[in-house]
Each structure stands twice: as structure tokens, then as C-alpha cells.
Amino acid sequence: EVQLVQSGAEVKKPGESLKISCKGSGYSFTTYWIGWVRQMPGKGLEWMGIIYPGDSDTRYSPSFQGQVTISADKSISTAYLQWSGLKASDTAMYYCARKHNCGGDCAFDIWGQGTLVAVSS
């Protein structure tokens, strides 16, 4: 079964660092782009960035450039999203999603279950 499994919920204080994960299985992890999507409470989907685990080519949404770091460890089929200094406004659900291989403007066909990040003093 093709799936993405994300790490569990996190409760952090402002200023703390955090790294959440997304592990792929059931397919060739290195040959599909993995994107990260934020969903703030009661709001819609926002694309944050995307990585190609095969060579770690990474692209960021302008809204999130410099705010987060996306990485991947292809040896363990895992992508990461990390913050070096969390803010209360980072409180949200974060999803990873696989970009289907179509050579261009493809859909995100497989989604992780989401990781809830709560930041509060």
C-alpha cells in the first residue's frame, strides 16, 4: 500500500525549534516530489514548499521562504519540515503530500494523515 505516515502531534513554546517527519512507503520514494501544506485552524490549504528526495532539489513558496526548512533523507524514505524558532502563528495542521508523476502540473495523489503543531507559552 502506498502511504505517507507523519510524526505525531507536537506542543511547543514560542522560540523553540521543531522538526516533523513524513515517511513514505509502498513506492519509490526517490522518484516523487513531496510537498508540505499548512492548514491553520478553520482555514484553507496553503502550499509551503516541495522537495525531490532523489537529489534534494527544494522549492519554497515565497510566503514560507526563510521561515521553514524542508529536507529529506532518502536512505530512510523520510521528508522533514523544520522550524528554528516557532511562533504562536505557526499553530496549524501540517500535511505532506506526494506529487503524482506526470511530468508537469500534476495532482497531489497521496496525503499524510497530518501533524498538529501547537505553539503556546
Add this chain to the structure above:
Amino acid sequence: SYVLTQPPSVSVAPGKTARITCEGNNIGTKNVHWYQQKPGQAPVLVIYYDSDRPSGIPERFSGSKSGNTATLTISRVEAGDEADYYCQVWDSSSDNPIFGGGTKLTVL
């Protein structure tokens, strides 16, 4: 940047047809994808490339495009179809995916 506009809400009675629109400039030149997100769950792809259905998605779900509008149509609506629906395209100028604001489908 490219913007996709969806109505915030659509209501439909069970057994009827729901139509959810997604407007964008020159959307006819782009491939439109649709996602369903039920409360407390991750999004699920229900339509890709304007009108194709992934395996496991009922035939009641269909997609179309005309002019600057893409439409997700759900026939014979069931209570289980109640969810938020998002359209998505890729902005060719930035090579970024763009999501619509989402439409909450309420089954009366």
C-alpha cells in the same frame, strides 16, 4: 500571483446534484485538480486533470471546465459527501501549486 476563487458554501438536499465552481483567469489552459476534506481528516484527491477520477472515487464525482470556470459536480449527493472541497492548479509563472479557498458542502 494566480488566484482561484470558490464559493464559501454550497448546500444541497440528499439525492440532488451539487455543483462547486472554481474561477481563475485562463483556467482553461491549466489542469484542474479537486480534493475532498472531511472534518478531522486529510485531503483526498477526487478529480485530477479536470475530469479524471482516481481509483476508488465513485462515478458520482465528475469534473468539467468552461471559460474561466472549472466545476466539480457531485450527483446523487449523500450525507457522507459533506466536506470541504478545494480546487488546485499550478501557476506556470512561479511553478507553484495554487489552492482555491475551499467550499463547504452541506447536505441538508
